[in-house]
Amino acid sequence: MNSGIILLNKKSGITSFDTLRDIKRSIGTGKVGHTGTLDKFACGLLIVLAGRALKLSRWFSHSDKKYKGRVHFGTETDTLDPEGEEIASAALPSRENVQNVLTQFTGNIMQEPPVFSAIHINGKRASSLARSGQIPVMKKRPVTIHKLELLGWEPPFADIFVHCSSGTYIRALARDIALAAGSRGYLESLVRTQVGGFCLEETQTEECGKEINVLPIDKNVISKLGFPWFDVTQQEAQAISHGKPLDQILQNKNMLFSVNSFPNKIMAVFCEEMLAAMIEKIKDKWKYVYVM
Secondary structure: OOOEEEEEEEOOOOOHHHHHHHHHHHHOOOOEEEOOOOOOOOEEEEEEEEHHHHHHHHHHHOOOEEEEEEEEEOEEEOOOOOOOOEEEEOOOOOHHHHHHHHHHHOEEEEEOOOOOOOOEEOOEEHHHHHHOOOOOOOOOEEEEEEEEEEEEEEOOEEEEEEEEOOOOOHHHHHHHHHHHOOOOEEEEEEEEEEEOOEEHHHOEOOOOOOOOOOEOOOHHHHHHOOOOEEEOOHHHHHHHHOOOOHHHHOOOHHHHHHHHHOOOOEEEEEEOOEEEEEEEEEOOEEEEEEEO
């Protein structure tokens, strides 16, 4: 099977792009993409989609994420990670100061992304501009920090747990926590432990010569994305594959009622345990947004 989902435990010291290159070679297809990059120094859960499952990427990318990170206080680097050059230093904060400022970074906040990031500015990546000597202006963006905890304190290090929305930069969070505590800081290490309902404990480690396990997009996967589903017959699935309007396919009144009663705007359609389509409610009418 070379179409489906791969739950990978990415190693630190390798880029997400290089990880994909090795997976392509392992499963024999070039149609492979990750659903949320991990920096080179970071490790943990990397969700990879292969084959036709790549069309589902946006629903994985928008999922909440959980991390465990280690903040190094007293020094700030240009990349906000251990691979950068030191640009500032300050005295170490107290544990109490660090603990007290965490409340400033919970809930809906505006975050300034790192200069060294993949965000595009006038058609070029901010990181490329920074490496060429330019100083790009990084506009603040809204993100949500659902939970932020101080797990440990061993000066100059603080271990933190973060549950956040998609688009949150933990490197920027480390910088801002340090500044708020009257110090400077960068992210020493980072482990992504969860994406949506997918956990690090479910992952496989990529090793030379080891077969990569590609999982099908089944009801378990869809439920971990937080979406409901319903089943259709083979005849209805065939009509779906031909792009027939949903109101013609779901003529059964009970089926129409069940679909319209869901508050969700996204639903999955299965036929004999196989994903047939994803549908979305747009202006009170269900539309196809993905068809197998």
